[in-house]
Amino acid sequence: KQEVTQIPAALSVPEGENLVLNCSFTDSAIYNLQWFRQDPGKGLTSLLLIQSSQREQTSGRLNASLDKSSGRSTLYIAASQPGDSATYLCAVNYVEAGSYQLTFGKGTKLSVIP
Amino acid sequence: NAGVTQTPKFRILKIGQSMTLQCAQDMNHNYMYWYRQDPGMGLKLIYYSVGAGITDKGEVPNGYNVSRSTTEDFPLRLELAAPSQTSVYFCASSYSIATPGQGPVTDTQYFGPGTRLTVL
Numbered sequence: 001k002q003e004v005t006q007i008p009a010a011l012s013v014p015e016g017e018n019l020v021l022n023c024s025f026t027d028s029a030i031y032n033l034q035w036f037r038q039d040p041g042k043g044l045t046s047l048l049l050i051q052s053s054q055r056e057q058t059s060g061r062l063n064a065s066l067d068k069s070s071g072r073s074t075l076y077i078a079a080s081q082p083g084d085s086a087t088y089l090c091a092v093n094y095v096e097a098g099s100y101q102l103t104f105g106k107g108t109k110l111s112v113i114p
Numbered sequence: 115n116a117g118v119t120q121t122p123k124f125r126i127l128k129i130g131q132s133m134t135l136q137c138a139q140d141m142n143h144n145y146m147y148w149y150r151q152d153p154g155m156g157l158k159l160i161y162y163s164v165g166a167g168i169t170d171k172g173e174v175p176n177g178y179n180v181s182r183s184t185t186e187d188f189p190l191r192l193e194l195a196a197p198s199q200t201s202v203y204f205c206a207s208s209y210s211i212a213t214p215g216q217g218p219v220t221d222t223q224y225f226g227p228g229t230r231l232t233v234l
Contacts, residue, residue, distance in 0.1 A: 004156075034223065043118075043204055043225035044157075089156065099170050102147070102223075106156040 002027045004092055006105035013080055014113050021075040021108045023090035028068050035064050035075050036089045038107070044089065080112045115140050118226035120205050126232045127195040135190040135229050137205030145210045146188040147223070148180065150201040157204065163188055195233045203229045
């Protein structure tokens with residue numbers, strides 16, 4: 001069974017710092033991996049999607065990498081801002097017994113201190 | 115575009131009652147999903163649909179039913195509410211292409227704002 005782990009569970013950094021969030025998964029037979037952001041009491045907002053054939057994706061100050069063979073992905077946030085404070089979730093897309101599945105990690109709660 | 119909309123935003127049910135959580139999207143997405151999110155547990159997929167008339171189970175389908183009569187709507191029904199169904203429910207949609215032998219190539223998922231359900 002696919003398991004997704006995110007480390008650390010919580011992270012607090014001063015404004016302006018660069019940071020890395022980690023995501024690992026146990027089964028490398030995935031089709032893609034997505035990073036989401038969730039603000040308190042809100043739904044999820046997709047940040048980046050990396051297809052299995054890709055190594056990385058970039059959007060503004062965000063860069064996500066994927067190493068399928070080792071079961072790892074990282075989300076790099078450059079020059080962090082207080083507005084980046086949120087919970088960040090990664091999720092892997094795969095097929096199990098002929099059915100589509102999307103398994104989420106439990107998230108990393110990021111606090112950026114002004 | 116309104117994106118993905120969900121109603122109601124909040125609901126309190128008594129044990130054994132039934133209700134339907136509504137979800138609609140106006141992006142002409144073929145895939146739609148229902149998730150539940152419990153505190154500290156991440157999101158778990160309940161059901162999904164690859165198009166009108168086609169649904170399939172996710173990781174935690176027990177106690178729920180879905181239907182997909184149109185591309186736009188994907189309601190989730192709870193027949194006999196139980197305290198274990200207290201959760202926040204999210205609906206999502208995406209445009210995905212099924213590749214023979216490789217499964218769906220999924221585009222970005224768009225989420226609704228959620229429904230907070232309490233069963234007492």
